[in-house]
Structure formats: C-alpha cells, structure tokens
Amino acid sequence: MSLARDDVSARILQGQHILIYNRHVIRVPGAWLANHPGGDLAILHFVGRDATNEIDAFHADTALILRYSIGQLAGDEPWQPLLPPIACGWSRRDDQWLSSASTFHPDSAQVLLVAKDSPAIAPTLATITPPPSTLSLQVQHQHAQAYKHLHKRITDAGLYHTPxxxxxxxxxxxxxxxxxxxxxxxxxxxxxxxxxxxxxxxxxxxxxxxxxxxxxxxxxxxxxxxxxxxxxxxxxxxxxxxxxxxxxxxxxxxxxxxxxxxxxxxxxxxxxxxxxxxxxxxxxxxxxxxxxxxxxxxxxxxxxxxxxxxxxxxxxxxxxxxxxxxxxxxxxxxxxxxxxxxxxxxxxxxxxxxxxxxxxxxxxxxxxxxxxxxxxxxxxxxxxxxxxxxxxxxxxxxLGPTESFPARQLRTTSDVICPESVEFLHGGLHLQVAHHLFPRLPRHNLRNASIMIKEFCKEEGLTYAEFGFVKGNQEVIGVLREVAGMVKDIGQQIKLVADVASVEAREAVNKKMAQGETSDNGNGVLLHSN
Incomplete structure (x- = not known):
C-alpha cells in the first residue's frame, strides 16, 4: 500500500504511532510501545519522522521492525517530517488524547514546550506541523544517506566485534x-x-x-x-x-x-x-x-x-x-x-x-x-x-525535526582529546562523537571509528568538535558563567523596575499629600502632609 503525507498525518491524529524506516511506514502497536526495551519515549519522539538512521544506530536486527510495516511512502521525494505529538505536550492513554501539559505548546521559533494560554482537547494538523525550518530538506537527506554508507563502512571494518x-x-x-x-x-x-x-x-x-x-x-x-x-x-x-x-x-x-x-x-x-x-x-x-x-x-x-x-x-x-x-x-x-x-x-x-x-x-x-x-x-x-x-x-x-541524525549529533556533541595511555580514565567516553553516532559500538573501537567519522564530516561539510580536557572544562565553566550572568541581569532588571515603581509610588503619594493641604478627602476630613 502506498501512503501519502496526508494519510500518515491522519493516522497520527487518530492516535496511531507512525514512523518511517527506509521508506516503510511503520505502525508501532500499543503493546510493543509499552514493552520497548529502549522505553516508549524513544519511539514517541519519532512519530511522524524518518527514524531510519536512529533505528539502524540502536538496533542490530531490524527484522522485527519491518513486521509492523503497513505500506510504503508515495513518490520518491525525501520525507517531510511531522512534529511528534509528544513534542507538543500530547500523549495517549486508554485510547484517548491526553495533554501532558494542557496549556503548553511549542513556541513560534523553536519546538520548545513553553506556557501558552491555548488549551485544546486534541492535537490538530496544525499542531503536528513543525515551524518553518531554516535547514534544507535535501541537504539533510543527503547527510542521512551518507550516514548509512558510513555505517556500512563501520560494520564492514568489523568495529562491532567486541575485543x-x-x-x-x-x-x-x-x-x-x-x-x-x-x-x-x-x-x-x-x-x-x-x-x-x-x-x-x-x-x-x-x-x-x-x-x-x-x-x-x-x-x-x-x-x-x-x-x-x-x-x-x-x-x-x-x-x-x-x-x-x-x-x-x-x-x-x-x-x-x-x-x-x-x-x-x-x-x-x-x-x-x-x-x-x-x-x-x-x-x-x-x-x-x-x-x-x-x-x-x-x-x-x-x-x-x-x-x-x-x-x-x-x-x-x-x-x-x-x-x-x-x-x-x-x-x-x-x-x-x-x-x-x-x-x-x-x-x-x-x-x-x-x-x-x-x-x-x-x-x-x-x-x-x-x-x-x-x-x-x-x-x-x-x-x-x-x-x-x-x-x-x-x-x-x-532546529526542528528536519535536522538529520548525524547533523544533530555533531552539533550537540564534542570529543575530549587525551593520550591513548590514559583513555581508561575516561572509559572511552571522551570519544563522545563516535559514541553518539554509533552507540552500540564497543568503546575500544571508538578511536578507529572516529577516524572514519572525521573523513565523513569533511565530505559532508559538517563540523567535528573536540577539545583538550582543560579547554573542555573552560568551555563548560564559560557557558555556566554566561548563563549565570543572564540571571543576574534579570535580577537587576526586576530590581530596577521595582525601584522605579517605588519612586513613582512615593512621588504620587507626596503629590497627593501636598494637594491635601488645601483640600479634603470628600468626607470633610482635611488631609495633611506631616
């Protein structure tokens, strides 16, 4: 069966858990959602999205996933992702929509759950339509396809074999x-x-x-x-x-x-x-x-x-x-x-x-x-x-659901550079970029994988971030200091507003009291400013 985007959208709004894997439209049964070894949220975050890269990264065997295919996407264009209901604060319970935060919806610029006075009884097509993306769908699709080839290289190199x-x-x-x-x-x-x-x-x-x-x-x-x-x-x-x-x-x-x-x-x-x-x-x-x-x-x-x-x-x-x-x-x-x-x-x-x-x-x-x-x-x-x-x-x-798996991981993750002789102190987790792109990879093989990933980044025009241990600590402290300064600025602004309001209030009282020296309060009582 061939399914268009409107068909997928309608099924999601009916409460079905639909995601895309290698152009297969996967309908995840409620029973499997509850018993997914990786937790139900791992699936819910990809409802309406192409989860091909993520599924391959986290699953050695995908045969079970294909059992739940209900058809394939119509046409051959890259899938235009929908916004998962959970990203809008919606979930399902007892076959009913439940707003996990009924007055919370994504803001207009980013898909963040922030307070809005617009409660609803169920998500709509507008709800699961993501905000306009600054990213090119074609470029992100290219990154995703290149990642599939990189994954095959990693597998063929035997890096999934545990030493x-x-x-x-x-x-x-x-x-x-x-x-x-x-x-x-x-x-x-x-x-x-x-x-x-x-x-x-x-x-x-x-x-x-x-x-x-x-x-x-x-x-x-x-x-x-x-x-x-x-x-x-x-x-x-x-x-x-x-x-x-x-x-x-x-x-x-x-x-x-x-x-x-x-x-x-x-x-x-x-x-x-x-x-x-x-x-x-x-x-x-x-x-x-x-x-x-x-x-x-x-x-x-x-x-x-x-x-x-x-x-x-x-x-x-x-x-x-x-x-x-x-x-x-x-x-x-x-x-x-x-x-x-x-x-x-x-x-x-x-x-x-x-x-x-x-x-x-x-x-x-x-x-x-x-x-x-x-x-x-x-x-x-x-x-x-x-x-x-x-x-x-x-x-x-x-950056919304349009962003590809490899682009998102490379943008949000960095390595900590250290000599091989002390890698055991970091437990292999200093090579976080390789680990995030290939989470099932035995950590003793991450260094070899990182070499291939750097080549991949050059070919795709993506940035591979890495810092020395001291520099990494400085970067973290710098971010914490910057955000702390914003809190102080907010506090100072609040104090300034309060001070201005206090001054204006005193001036108003003084003015009224000064006028009161020659007028009464309407009840025949003379007002004085003592």
Missing amino acids: YLSGYGPEFLRYVSLALVSFYAFRTGWIVISALALGLLWHQLMFFAHDLGHMGVTHNWTYDRLISILIANFIGGLSIGWWVDNHNIHHLVTNHPSHDPDIEHLPFFAISPKFFTNLYSSYYGRILPFDFASRLFVSVQHKLFYIVMLFARFNLYRLSYVSLYNKAFDTKRSRGGKWAWRLEMIGIIFFWTWFAGLVLRNCGSWQKALLYMVVSHVTTSPLHVQIVLSHFSMSTID
Whole structure:
C-alpha cells in the first residue's frame, strides 16, 4: 500500500504511532510501545519522522521492525517530517488524547514546550506541523544517506566485534585489583585508602555498565542486561533500568531543553536561558520551575559546578529509586520487564546490605563511617564531570525535526582529546562523537571509528568538535558563567523596575499629600502632609 503525507498525518491524529524506516511506514502497536526495551519515549519522539538512521544506530536486527510495516511512502521525494505529538505536550492513554501539559505548546521559533494560554482537547494538523525550518530538506537527506554508507563502512571494518581479550582483559584486571586493594585496606584499618579504591572501582565499573546498557558487549539484550544489573545494582547500588531509559532519550534528543534529561538539572544548573521560561519536561512529565531556588543556584552555578559534581552520585540514587518505585505500579510491563525489575530490586537490597551492613557498620565509629561514605562517593565525581564536558558547552538550539541524525549529533556533541595511555580514565567516553553516532559500538573501537567519522564530516561539510580536557572544562565553566550572568541581569532588571515603581509610588503619594493641604478627602476630613 502506498501512503501519502496526508494519510500518515491522519493516522497520527487518530492516535496511531507512525514512523518511517527506509521508506516503510511503520505502525508501532500499543503493546510493543509499552514493552520497548529502549522505553516508549524513544519511539514517541519519532512519530511522524524518518527514524531510519536512529533505528539502524540502536538496533542490530531490524527484522522485527519491518513486521509492523503497513505500506510504503508515495513518490520518491525525501520525507517531510511531522512534529511528534509528544513534542507538543500530547500523549495517549486508554485510547484517548491526553495533554501532558494542557496549556503548553511549542513556541513560534523553536519546538520548545513553553506556557501558552491555548488549551485544546486534541492535537490538530496544525499542531503536528513543525515551524518553518531554516535547514534544507535535501541537504539533510543527503547527510542521512551518507550516514548509512558510513555505517556500512563501520560494520564492514568489523568495529562491532567486541575485543574481549585485548579490550576487556585489562579492564577486568583493573576491577579485580581495585576490589582487592579496597578489601585489604579495610581489613587493615586503612579506611581512607579502602574508600578511595572502592570509589575508583565504582568509577571504572560504571563505564562497563554503560557499555552493557547499550548492548555493546555481548550484543544480546538479555545477557547484557543480566550482567549490567550485577554491576550497576548489586555492586553500585544504582538502577540500570532507569539509566538505560534516561540515557537512550539523551542520545535521541541530545541537548534539547524540553526533552533531554541530561541537561535538565534545575535548580542547580541551566546551560541555556530557555530554562528561565519554566519549561515543561516531557521526560519528567512536569514543569521545571525557574523559582527562587533556581535563580539563587544558577546565578552562582559556575562557582558551584565542581562542588555539586562531588556529590552527584547521591542524586543518581534518588533518580534510580524513584524510577524503580514508579515501575512497581506499571501494569503494562512485559514479563521480561518484570523479571528485570525484580532482579534490580534484589540488587539494590543486596547493595545496601553489604555496603551499609558490612562496610559502614564495621568502620569503627560513625565518624569513620561518614568519612568512608563521603570519600568513596566523592572519588566517583570525575565520571560526572566527564559526562557533561561533551555536551554542556555545545548547542541547545532546537532546529526542528528536519535536522538529520548525524547533523544533530555533531552539533550537540564534542570529543575530549587525551593520550591513548590514559583513555581508561575516561572509559572511552571522551570519544563522545563516535559514541553518539554509533552507540552500540564497543568503546575500544571508538578511536578507529572516529577516524572514519572525521573523513565523513569533511565530505559532508559538517563540523567535528573536540577539545583538550582543560579547554573542555573552560568551555563548560564559560557557558555556566554566561548563563549565570543572564540571571543576574534579570535580577537587576526586576530590581530596577521595582525601584522605579517605588519612586513613582512615593512621588504620587507626596503629590497627593501636598494637594491635601488645601483640600479634603470628600468626607470633610482635611488631609495633611506631616
């Protein structure tokens, strides 16, 4: 069956989840949407869009996707994308449209969820029609086609083959060594050294959990999820299920203020003045209020950045446990999702049993236990700094659904340059450009992939951003300082307006009181200015 754009639009407005893959019109069933291993948001963000590059990047086998094809696009012109309903604040529940933020719609220039006094009962064709784009659809289509050829080169070069011995062999020796040092130091009473070694172990293991979350180790979802639960939940006390859901969305809508949870850090950080407008987050399903606390922290965020990062792991606990709690009431999860959730809960209980019940309890005193807790958790902070270096200084402007997958990733992501000898400290995540373009790629192969990507960028006229570690930190602090200055400017403007209003009010009162010396108030009472 041949389907035109009007046909696709009508189906979307009827509530069907339609996306395009290699010119196939894919209708995603509600059951599969609820049980998608990458989370339902990963699909909802591409309703009405050509998701060919994204699907190829995140899926090794696309045979299942083609089972849901209901036809092919009419004609041979590049697909003109529609705006996904979720990008307008709309979602479906019980076969009914639900405005996740009934008074929120995209603004006129960018597809951001901002306050508008225009509630509606359902999206319309105008709702899912994106604003005029400054980008050439033909050029973006060319980028997408070139990416497909690049992906084939990457695959043919064998870069999806995991180097178990040469890659993960040294990694496992490092994990075991750190675990043994931490255990031995604890037994001999060297609390700080033990905590430091444990923190370094967590730091290194999170890179391994990251690879597993992307199915970049065994390339089998079940095996990688089992191993990642062991690493993240049982040893690290964090939910790998929450992290995968969060991280997949970050990859798909990188640096989008309304949708990317990895840049939604109010009240502590804002990397764009767009956050001053009380944006609605489609990931968290709530408004991100720019309130007094946000104005206070953001105004000094460049000074607090490293201090906050020291304790970022505690926030990961909070996000993990809130996610696990919410999933306990999710009745639409598949059997696979249920066993993973149960195993994750067992892992969290196991973690706090050994860490709090065996380690902290046997430190000798509550002061030493507190010291152990702080040192072990602060030691992981370079990981959190590493993650933001490649994104905080990059563009947060939304160019709409016309922008191709490779163009968007290259515009919002940068590399951190470092010698090969210390790459293990970065866990391969310093090569974020290659990782974002090919998220399933084993990290030990990212350097070879980056060489091909740079050639691709030259051919397509795209920019490949990379900074040294020091320069990257300077760029991030610079962005934070710039946005903090905007907050202060707003505060000064508010104060100026208040001062002007106060002066005008005093002048009006004084004038009235001066006139009152020769007039009464209408009730026979003489007004005096004392």
